[in-house]
Structure formats: structure tokens, C-alpha cells
Amino acid sequence: MNLATTIRSLSPVLQMGLLVLGVLIIASVVVAALKRARPQADFAELAARVRAWWVMAAVFFAAVVLSNRLSLVFFAFMSFWAMKEYVTLLKTRPADHHALVFTFLAIPMQYVWVAIGWYGMFIIFIPVYMMLALPARLVLAKETTGFVASASQIQWGMMIFVFGLSHMAFLLTVPQIADTVVNGRMLVLFLVFVVEMSDVLQYIWGKTLGRHKIIPAVSPNKTWEGFIGGILSAMLLSLLIRFLTPFTVIETLLVSLLITVAGFCGGAVMSAVKRDFGVKDFGASIPGHGGMLDRVDSLCYAAPFFFHYVRYFHPWN
Amino acid sequence: MSSGTASQTENQATGKQGPPSRRWTARDIVQMLLFALLVKPFMTLFIGLRVHGREHLPRAGQFILVANHSSHLDTMSLLTLFRLTDLRHIRPVAAADYFERNAFVSLFTKTFFNILPIARRGITAENNPLERMRQALDAGHSLIIFPEGTRGSGESIGPFRSGIAHLVAKLPDVPVVPAYLANMGRSLPKGEFIPVPFFCEIRLGEPMLLSGNRQQIIHTLEDAVRALKEID
Numbered sequence: 001m002n003l004a005t006t007i008r009s010l011s012p013v014l015q016m017g018l019l020v021l022g023v024l025i026i027a028s029v030v031v032a033a034l035k036r037a038r039p040q041a042d043f044a045e046l047a048a049r050v051r052a053w054w055v056m057a058a059v060f061f062a063a064v065v066l067s068n069r070l071s072l073v074f075f076a077f078m079s080f081w082a083m084k085e086y087v088t089l090l091k092t093r094p095a096d097h098h099a100l101v102f103t104f105l106a107i108p109m110q111y112v113w114v115a116i117g118w119y120g121m122f123i124i125f126i127p128v129y130m131m132l133a134l135p136a137r138l139v140l141a142k143e144t145t146g147f148v149a150s151a152s153q154i155q156w157g158m159m160i161f162v163f164g165l166s167h168m169a170f171l172l173t174v175p176q177i178a179d180t181v182v183n184g185r186m187l188v189l190f191l192v193f194v195v196e197m198s199d200v201l202q203y204i205w206g207k208t209l210g211r212h213k214i215i216p217a218v219s220p221n222k223t224w225e226g227f228i229g230g231i232l233s234a235m236l237l238s239l240l241i242r243f244l245t246p247f248t249v250i251e252t253l254l255v256s257l258l259i260t261v262a263g264f265c266g267g268a269v270m271s272a273v274k275r276d277f278g279v280k281d282f283g284a285s286i287p288g289h290g291g292m293l294d295r296v297d298s299l300c301y302a303a304p305f306f307f308h309y310v311r312y313f314h315p316w317n
Numbered sequence: 318m319s320s321g322t323a324s325q326t327e328n329q330a331t332g333k334q335g336p337p338s339r340r341w342t343a344r345d346i347v348q349m350l351l352f353a354l355l356v357k358p359f360m361t362l363f364i365g366l367r368v369h370g371r372e373h374l375p376r377a378g379q380f381i382l383v384a385n386h387s388s389h390l391d392t393m394s395l396l397t398l399f400r401l402t403d404l405r406h407i408r409p410v411a412a413a414d415y416f417e418r419n420a421f422v423s424l425f426t427k428t429f430f431n432i433l434p435i436a437r438r439g440i441t442a443e444n445n446p447l448e449r450m451r452q453a454l455d456a457g458h459s460l461i462i463f464p465e466g467t468r469g470s471g472e473s474i475g476p477f478r479s480g481i482a483h484l485v486a487k488l489p490d491v492p493v494v495p496a497y498l499a500n501m502g503r504s505l506p507k508g509e510f511i512p513v514p515f516f517c518e519i520r521l522g523e524p525m526l527l528s529g530n531r532q533q534i535i536h537t538l539e540d541a542v543r544a545l546k547e548i549d
Contacts, residue, residue, distance in 0.1 A: 080514075084365060088516040094470075094506060100513040283516065284367070 012181075012243050013065055016189050019241065020057050023197075027053065048288030056286070056295070060192065064185055068173055069115070071185075075169035076111040081292040082161040082300075083107060085282040086273075087154070095143035096150050102137050103154055106130055107162050114169045122170055126163040131155055160269075161293070164300040167307040168192075174316045177246050186244040187310060191259060194238045195302045198260040199267065201237075202230025219271035222264075231260045246314045255309060259302040266301030270294070339456070345405040347428055353401055356429070360397045363514050364390065364504060369548070370521035373494060374398060379459045380492045380524065383481065385542055386463035387471035387502025390512065392430055394501065394519060395461055408433040408453050409461040410446075433460065450484050454491065464538065471502020474546065477539050482531035492524035495538060497545035520545040 007015060027050045035043050063074035087100065106126065113122040135151040168191065174184030206226025214222045238256040239249065247255055270293060274282065283291020310316075360366040374380075382395060392409045399407055413434035417423040426432045433453050435446035450460060464477035485493055497520045505512040522545050527534045 081365070084514050084516060087513070088500065092503065097506065097509055097513060101511045104514060285365075 012186050013189065016186075016193070016241060016244060017061060017065075020061070020193070024050075024054055024057060045288055050288075052286050052288050064172065064188055071172050072111050072115050072169055075165060075172070076108055078292060078296060079110075079162045079165045080104070080107050081285065082165065082282075082296060083157055085291045085293045086157040086161060089277040089279060089282070090153055090157075093143060093146050093150060095141035095146075096138065096154070098141060099134055099137045099150070099154065103130075103134065103158060106158065110162055110166050111169060114166060114173060117173065119170070122166070126158050130158055134158075160300050164304055165296065167303040168299065171303075171307050171310065176317050177310070177314045178317050180246045180314075182244065182246045182314075184316075187306075190238070190241055190244040191302060191306045192299065193241060194234055194256050195259055195263040195298050197237050198230050198234035198256075198263055199298055200230075201233045202226040202264070205229030205233070215268060215271075218268060218275060222268065222271075227264060231257065231264070234260050255306070258309065259306050262305045263298030263302040266298040269301070270297035341405070344428060344431070348404055348431060349401045351429055352396065352404060356393055357397050360394055364394070364512070365514065365516045366394050366397065367516065367518045368398065368521070369518065371398070373521040373523050375492055375494070375524060378492075379454060379457065380494050381454075381459065381481075381485065381488075382461045382494045382496055383464055383538055383542065384461070384496040384498050385474045385546070386465050386468050387498070388468060388505045388507070390501040390505045390517065391463065391468075391498050392432075392461065394498065394517060395496065396430065398519065398521075405431065406458050407431065407461060408458045410435055410450060410463075412437045412467075413444075414438065433458075437466070446480060447483055451487075454488065464535075468507045469502070471500075471506065474539070474542060477535050479531060479535060481538065482534040485527050485534055486529065486531055489526060489528035491526075493527055493538065494524045495522040495541035495545060496520065497522075497542050497548075499546075520548060 007018065010018075031043060031047050031050050034041075034046070059074075063071050083104070087103075092100065110122070110125055113125060134155055135147075138147060138151055168188055171191070172184045172188045174187070176183055177187075202222075203226065205228075206221060206223045209225040209229065210221075210223030212224045213220060214224055214227060235253050235256040238252055242249065242252045245252060245255075270282075274280065281290030282293035285291050286295055289295050384391060384395060392411070396404060396407060396409070409430050409432050411426065411430075411432040411434055413436050416426040416432055417434050423434075433449060435449050436444040437446075440446065450462075453460060462481055464481040465475040466478045466480075467475075469475045485491070499518040499520065500515045501517050503513070504515045504517055522541050525537065525541065527537060
């Protein structure tokens with residue numbers, strides 16, 4: 001009883017840290033138990049994934065908790081790395097060089113709008129100004145063959161990997177949701193925990209019970225059993241961390257449903273992109289997981305939905 | 318012509334004189350600092366350089382590293398393969414007419430890359446490029462050579478010049494390490510000054526001991542680099 005009261009007296013962010021620590025310990029124990037129960041089977045990939053989760057959780061937590069500036073640098077770097085992975089696989093033309101330099105410069109700029117809290121600029125910079133300026137820059141290269149493809153592919157990547165992800169960063173800088181003790185950091189922790197747990201749980205449900213494939217032509221690993229089981233269990237888990245949000249119980253469940261379904265769409269879209277590029281993973285930066293994009297694909301989709309839900313229904317000061 | 322295996326190579330290479338014991342110079346220290354503080358972080362965090370086959374790089378003794386050429390990033394990235402304290406023993410062979418075109422460029426390339434400048438045109442007995450390279454090897458240095466002789470488009474590998482064969486034919490006990498550099502020409506093509514951070518890759522092949530017919534040496538090297546290009 002004493003332990004429970006002690007934990008409840010901790011700050012919400014610390015409570016969240018303990019919860020994540022608990023989940024990671026359970027994951028490591030399960031992997032160790034699996035290895036012991038079936039010594040013949042190869043769990044190297046699974047073990048590598050769990051190890052990487054420890055590192056990612058530690059880095060993410062540090063980046064989100066320590067200071068706003070550090071968080072923004074971290075999110076900007078995430079966008080940068082994701083965009084790097086995407087353009088490396090694109091079939092770019094030599095004539096795209098300057099437009100691409102331009103594009104990469106736009107990444108830190110997008111995060112500058114976040115840092116100075118200029119919402120109006122943050123929300124139109126990439127969808128409007130970049131969308132108009134990028135083709136104009138491409139025109140200067142005087143190469144019309146493949147013009148439309150270049151202009152649209154680069155802009156598409158910017159929208160998802162930079163604009164989409166930057167919503168998490170903007171949310172993080174929110175000091176306080178009106179009439180509550182909730183701040184942006186807590187909401188980002190909620191979003192990331194629910195979406196990532198849903199990814200992991202969909203994988204676990206799919207591996208154990210998965211029979212009926214949802215989109216076999218795009219991703220043979222996505223099954224109805226995994227989808228439904230993963231989303232339902234992530235929704236239940238989200239109730240555990242309702243203390244990070246201004247939501248009621250029903251609202252928490254509905255928001256979790258919204259962001260996990262959005263996250264699923266993100267994962268499916270990125271699977272289709274990988275199919276199109278003819279690659280298995282976007283990169284090899286994260287052992288067992290692939291590239292940055294293989295990990296943040298669901299967040300790219302979930303973040304804008306979550307952001308605008310909160311902004312509309314729980315406006316901040 | 319013969320080509321040896323990696324293990325043979327190692328024995329032969331270590332059998333040769335050890336690393337040169339010349340004194341440290343201020344230039345060596347400045348280069349180490351530049352690499353530790355600028356070049357390596359740039360390559361890791363901006364370019365996201367990946368290396369395949371690092372085990373093929375001889376740990377001791379001299380070698381000649383042979384690679385395709387499409388970008389100014391080529392030399393920079395190859396030099397990040399080495400320990401900082403070994404950098405001073407590595408000499409990238411570079412065109413004097415380009416890299417010593419003025420005092421500033423000359424100082425820059427010497428400090429950052431410790432280039433071995435050679436003449437591409439107007440060759441006389443004094444500036445004979447092969448002689449320069451031989452002297453550097455005699456002094457205990459290892460060389461980085463781009464046998465295409467100039468930067469290409471990055472899409473295809475140009476024909477290798479014959480100079481490398483003349484050099485290698487007389488050095489049957491110095492291992493030649495083939496390397497393929499991917500995407501460098503996309504990141505920083507000829508004529509551009511600001512790189513686009515495409516992920517770049519270095520693929521190293523097994524060290525080879527080459528001797529005999531020059532034409533065959535060229536073919537062997539071209540094939541080795543091309544074979545690395547095909548890996549994906």
C-alpha cells in the first residue's frame with residue numbers, strides 16, 4: 001500500500017518513466033524465458049529488438065524530459081534522419097540537387113517556428129510555402145523531364161516526415177492545457193506510449209493468433225487478429241496512463257482508438273512505400289528494427305490527429 | 318598475374334617494414350583534430366556513412382586502397398576508415414593541377430587530407446607521378462588511388478588508367494584493397510559545393526596481391542570494384 005501511495009505522489013512524468021521501465025523489464029524477462037524454454041529456436045532478432053527498445057526509450061525519455069530545446073533538437077534530428085532515409089531511396093535527378101538542399105534547410109526552419117511558438121507559420125510553412133517554393137526552385141534547374149515526379153515526391157516526404165512529425169514537437173512545447181495540470185510533455189509521452197505499444201501488441205497478437213491477412217499485397221504480416229487485438233489491448237493500456245491527459249475514461253479510449261488506427265495506416269502506407277522502392281527496411285540505424293522510418297512510421301500519422309484533437313477539444317493557454 | 322588471399326596478404330604486409338617512425342608534425346595534429354571534431358561527426362551525423370567489409374582493411378602494414386571516384390566526399394569518407402593516429406600515414410593521390418591550383422586550396426587539401434599531389438599533364442622526369450607514389454610507399458605511407466583519374470557522374474565507373482598497374486606490378490607484396498563508394502556523387506556531385514545528405518556507403522573488398530601483366534592487373538582491379546558495386 002505504501003509503495004502505491006509513494007508512486008502516486010511522484011510527478012506524472014516520473015510515474016510514466018517507472019511504467020516504461022516495468023514494461024521493458026517484462027519484455028526482457030519474457031525474451032530470457034523464451035530462450036530458456038526453447039534453446040533451439042533463434043531469438044537473436046527478438047533480443048536485438050528488445051535491447052534497441054531499452055536504448056530508444058532511454059534516449060526518448062531523456063530528450064523529452066530534460067529541456068524543451070533538447071527535445072526540439074531531438075525531434076528535428078528524427079525528421080532529418082527520416083527524410084534522409086526517404087530521399088536516399090527516391091530516384092532523384094541530378095537537377096534536383098539544389099531543390100534538395102533547400103528541402104533539407106527547411107527542416108531546421110520548421111523546428112524554429114516550433115521553438116518560437118509561431119503556430120501560424122508552423123502550420124502553413126511546409127504545406128503552403130514549401131509546396132509553392134519547391135517547384136519554383138526546381139524550375140531554375142531548367143530540366144523538365146521528371147519535373148512533376150520530383151516536385152511531388154519531395155513535397156510528399158516533407159509533409160509526412162517533417163510536417164507530420166513536427167506536430168509532436170509543437171505539442172511538447174505546450175506549457176499547460178487550460179484548467180488542468182497537464183502539459184505538452186505528458187501528452188507526447190501518452191501519444192508515443194500508446195502508438196508504440198499498439199505497434200508492438202499488433203505484432204505480438206499477429207504472430208501468435210494471426211490468420212486472416214488484411215492487406216497481403218502490401219504487408220503479409222498485418223492480420224485482422226493482430227490489428228484488432230493490438231488496438232484493443234493498447235486502448236486498455238492507455239487507461240493506465242490517463243493521468244497524463246485531460247481526458248475522461250471514454251475519451252481516453254476513443255482517442256487511443258483514433259491514434260492507433262491512424263498509426264496502423266501510417267505503418268501500412270510505409271510498407272507500400274518500401275514495396276515500391278523494393279526494400280525490406282528503410283535503413284539499418286536501429287538494430288532489429290531497421291531504419292528510423294521503420295520505427296516512426298505510425299507516429300507520422302498519429303501525431304497530427306492527436307495534435308488537432310487536443311487543440312480543438314482541450315485548448316492550451 | 319596472381320592474386321593472393323586475405324590471410325596471405327596479412328603475412329606479407331606485416332612482413333614488410335612497420336609504420337614509418339617519422340616525427341609528428343603540427344600538420345598531423347591539426348589533421349587529427351579536424352577529423353575528430355569535424356569530418357567524423359559530419360560523416361556520421363550528416364551523411365550517415367555506412368561501411369561494409371571493414372574487416373578487409375589491413376590492420377598493419379602498407380596497402381593501396383583503390384576506389385571509384387565521383388565526389389569530393391570520396392577521399393573524406395575513405396579517410397574516416399582509419400584510426401586518427403594512423404591518418405598521417407595515409408596519402409590520397411590527387412591531381413596537382415586541381416588541388417594545388419592556388420595557395421589556399423593547396424594548404425586546405427594538405428592539412429585536411431595530406432594529399433600526395435601528382436601531375437596529370439606535362440610530365441617530366443622530375444614530376445613523374447609513379448616516382449612520387451613509389452617514394453611515398455618507400456617512406457612507409459599507404460596510398461588511396463582513384464584510378465579513373467577524375468570524378469565521374471557516379472552512375473557508372475569509368476575505365477581505369479594504366480598508371481596504377483605500372484605501380485602495382487613492381488610491388489607484388491603490397492596488398493591492394495578495392496573499394497566501391499556508393500551515393501557520394503549523388504550527395505556532392507562535381508561542380509556542387511553544398512552536399513545533400515543522401516546516405517553514403519563504402520564497400521571494401523578482399524585485399525589482393527597483384528603482379529604480372531599490366532593489362533590484366535587493370536582488369537582485375539576494375540572487376541573487383543565493379544563486383545562491389547553489384548552488391549546491394
